[in-house]
Amino acid sequence: DAKTTQPNSMESNEEEPVHLPCNHSTISGTDYIHWYRQLPSQGPEYVIHGLTSNVNNRMASLAIAEDRKSSTLILHRATLRDAAVYYCILRVISSGSARQLTFGSGTQLTVLP
Amino acid sequence: KAGVTQTPRYLIKTRGQQVTLSCSPISGHRSVSWYQQTPGQGLQFLFEYFSETQRNKGNFPGRFSGRQFSNSRSEMNVSTLELGDSALYLCASMPGSVETQYFGPGTRLLVL
Numbered sequence: 001d002a003k004t005t006q007p008n009s010m011e012s013n014e015e016e017p018v019h020l021p022c023n024h025s026t027i028s029g030t031d032y033i034h035w036y037r038q039l040p041s042q043g044p045e046y047v048i049h050g051l052t053s054n055v056n057n058r059m060a061s062l063a064i065a066e067d068r069k070s071s072t073l074i075l076h077r078a079t080l081r082d083a084a085v086y087y088c089i090l091r092v093i094s095s096g097s098a099r100q101l102t103f104g105s106g107t108q109l110t111v112l113p
Numbered sequence: 114k115a116g117v118t119q120t121p122r123y124l125i126k127t128r129g130q131q132v133t134l135s136c137s138p139i140s141g142h143r144s145v146s147w148y149q150q151t152p153g154q155g156l157q158f159l160f161e162y163f164s165e166t167q168r169n170k171g172n173f174p175g176r177f178s179g180r181q182f183s184n185s186r187s188e189m190n191v192s193t194l195e196l197g198d199s200a201l202y203l204c205a206s207m208p209g210s211v212e213t214q215y216f217g218p219g220t221r222l223l224v225l
Contacts, residue, residue, distance in 0.1 A: 032212070043117075043203045043216030044156070087156075091212060100146055100169060101205075101214060103156035 004088045009108040012078045020073040020107055022088030027068050032091050035062065035073050036101070037084040044087065044103075047073065083111045115140065117206050117217035125223045131192040134220045138185050138206030144168075145187040146214065147179060150201040159202075162187055163209060191222075199224045 005023040012018040024033065034049040048055055048062045050071075055062040061074040075082055085106040118137045126132050138145050147159040158171040162181035179189040185206075191198055201221050205214040 034212075041218075043205070043219050044214075045216065046213045049212070100158035100161060100171065101148075101156075102158070103148075105155055 004090060004104050006086070006088055006104060006107045008105065009110065011110045011112060012075075013112050014080060015077050018075040018078045018082070018109065018111075020075075020086050020088075020109065021070065022072070023070045024088070024090055025069045027090055033062065033064060033068075033071050034089045034091050034101070035060070036087045036089065036103075037082075038087070038106070039081075039084045044101075047086070049091075078109075078111045080111050080113060083109055085109070117204055117215055119202075119204050119217040119220050121220060122218065123221050123223075125225065126194050127225050128194055128196060130194050131190060132194060132222060133188055133190045134202055134204075134222075136187045136189075136204030136206075136217060138187070138204075139215055141208065142206035142215070143185055143209040144207040145181055145185065146205045146207070147187070147189050148203040148205065149173075150203060150219070151197075151199070156203070159189065194224045196224050198222065 032049050032051050035047040036044040037047050038044045048057050048060050050062045050064055063072045085108050087103050087106040089101050120135045144163045146161040148156050150156045160179050161169045165181045176192045181187045201219045203216055203219045205216045207214050
């Protein structure tokens with residue numbers, strides 16, 4: 001799987017938007033961009049994924065650059081519960097591809113009250 | 114639906130012993146993957162099982178093994194435990210055709 005680069009840590013104030021960046025300059029045309037997060041003492045949790053177009057769900061939005069070499073996970077109003085490590089992962093989705101997730105070191109998000 | 118469950122949640126073993134961890138996937142999910150998480154190496158893929166067959170394996174020694182039963186429940190076994198095997202072991206299940214993985218809370222193993 002292609003490599004992703006994320007900042008080690010970020011801080012945000014509660015109830016403010018958070019933009020978590022991810023660089024993936026070696027992304028291929030078949031790579032989907034996935035985001036997972038891991039809250040303290042829990043297993044990772046799926047957040048969102050996309051291929052080319054921006055995506056929204058109840059948890060977050062994913063903004064993908066036109067050249068797909070970077071993306072941004074947007075939490076519209078951070079809460080204390082959003083404090084977690086956020087992982088940006090590239091995955092090929094095909095019937096013959098390996099299905100494991102290759103985790104990097106992620107971004108530790110701290111939300112300040 | 115109930116989520117992924119893992120038992121036991123915590124385990125203490127000594128070097129040289131072996132350990133078996135259990136994972137029950139979400140009902141209807143046929144794929145189970147195992148990951149090891151340590152402070153130094155982060156989250157690393159161990160293996161994936163689908164319909165009782167190992168479909169993929171990570172770069173771990175043969176002391177790490179697993180299996181899946183006909184009801185999709187999975188077990189992983191680590192023989193001849195080493196101190197470096199102390200980690201959080203996570204299980205994730207997937208329906209089989211959708212790429213979202215659903216993780217359990219993990220089993221925290223401490224090897225003394």
